[in-house]
Amino acid sequence: ETMMTQSPGTLSVSPGERATLSCTASENININLAWYQQKTGQAPRLLFYGASIRATGFPARFSASGSGTQFTLTITSLESEDFAVYYCQQYHKWPYTFGQGTTLEIK
Amino acid sequence: EVRLVESGGGLVQPGRSQRLSCAASGFTFNDYTMHWVRQVPGKGLEWVASIGWNGADTDYANSVKGRFTISRDNAKNSLHLQMSSLRPEDSGLYFCAKDVGVQSLVVFDSWGQGTLVTVSS
Numbered sequence: 001e002t003m004m005t006q007s008p009g010t011l012s013v014s015p016g017e018r019a020t021l022s023c024t025a026s027e028n029i030n031i032n033l034a035w036y037q038q039k040t041g042q043a044p045r046l047l048f049y050g051a052s053i054r055a056t057g058f059p060a061r062f063s064a065s066g067s068g069t070q071f072t073l074t075i076t077s078l079e080s081e082d083f084a085v086y087y088c089q090q091y092h093k094w095p096y097t098f099g100q101g102t103t104l105e106i107k
Numbered sequence: 108e109v110r111l112v113e114s115g116g117g118l119v120q121p122g123r124s125q126r127l128s129c130a131a132s133g134f135t136f137n138d139y140t141m142h143w144v145r146q147v148p149g150k151g152l153e154w155v156a157s158i159g160w161n162g163a164d165t166d167y168a169n170s171v172k173g174r175f176t177i178s179r180d181n182a183k184n185s186l187h188l189q190m191s192s193l194r195p196e197d198s199g200l201y202f203c204a205k206d207v208g209v210q211s212l213v214v215f216d217s218w219g220q221g222t223l224v225t226v227s228s
Contacts, residue, residue: 034214036152043202043218044152055207055216087152091213095168096154 002026002090006099012107015078021102023071023088031067032092038101039084047086048073080106109133109217111203116222119193127222129186129203137161137181140211143188145199146221155201156188157213171197193226200224 003026013019023033031051036044046055048064051071061076075082083106088099115127127143143155156177157166165177176189186203200223204215 032212036215043220044215045218046207046214046216049207049212049214049216089152089154089214094166096213098152098154100151 001095002029002093002097004088004090004097004099006086006088006102008102009100010103010105012105013078014107015080017078017107019075019078019082019104021073021075021086021104023066023073023099025069025071025090025092028068029090029092032090033066033071034089034091035064035073036087036089037084038087044087049091075104078104109205111205111217111219113201113203113219113222116201116224118225118227120228121194121226123193124189124191125193125224127188127190127201127203127224129219131184131186131203131205134205134217136179136184138209140206140213141177141179141186142204142206142213142215143177143186144202144204144215144218145197145224146202147199148223150199153199154213157206157211158186159211160209190224193224195226198224198226 005024033051034049035047038044085101110132112130142157158177174192178187200221202221203219205217207214207216
């Protein structure tokens with residue numbers, strides 16, 4: 001099973017600043033990685049897939065990159081609605097696994 | 108607008124069965140692979156099962172293989188998850204999710220709000 005590890009577990013950032021979230025795969029997954037945003041009491045929402053393809057509805061202050069085993073999600077100029085839990089997920093091989101999540105909280 | 112509405116959750120005793128359903132609308136249902144993903148409240152996400160557009164191809168997580176069956180009714184735009192031999196560790200919020208592409212990627216681009224399953228005596 002491909003293990004997905006996200007860091008940090010919790011990230012405290014002030015509005016207007018930049019947040020960088022990391023996701024590491026235990027083996028090479030090429031670019032078969034997705035990111036999801038989940039707000040309290042809501043279903044997750046697809047943010048990126050193909051490691052860097054932004055999903056519909058998210059602004060350009062969200063960006064993502066990486067390949068192989070190392071991936072990064074960057075959010076610049078944080079706004080209040082960006083504070084949430086972010087999950088990465090690999091779909092390179094069965095079983096399809098998620099990271100444990102990074103909580104992005106207001107500092 | 109894609110809409111996915113799950114139903115069928117509730118309290119069930121260990122060892123018993125439960126059937127979840129998902130009503131889909133707003134897209135051409137029979138074009139897409141569909142999935143079930145679960146989440147223990149306050150915890151992370153776990154992919155559970157997937158089914159191809161015509162129902163011929165199914166896939167399961169090891170934790171549910173042999174106990175859960177995913178199915179679909181394209182005439183009724185509905186997805187189902189038959190769960191049997193339920194265990195306390197099967198408790199969680201079960202989401203129905205649509206695949207992002209016509210060619211299945213196992214990327215979940217639309218989600219329902221979930222239906223809560225609690226397995227307890």
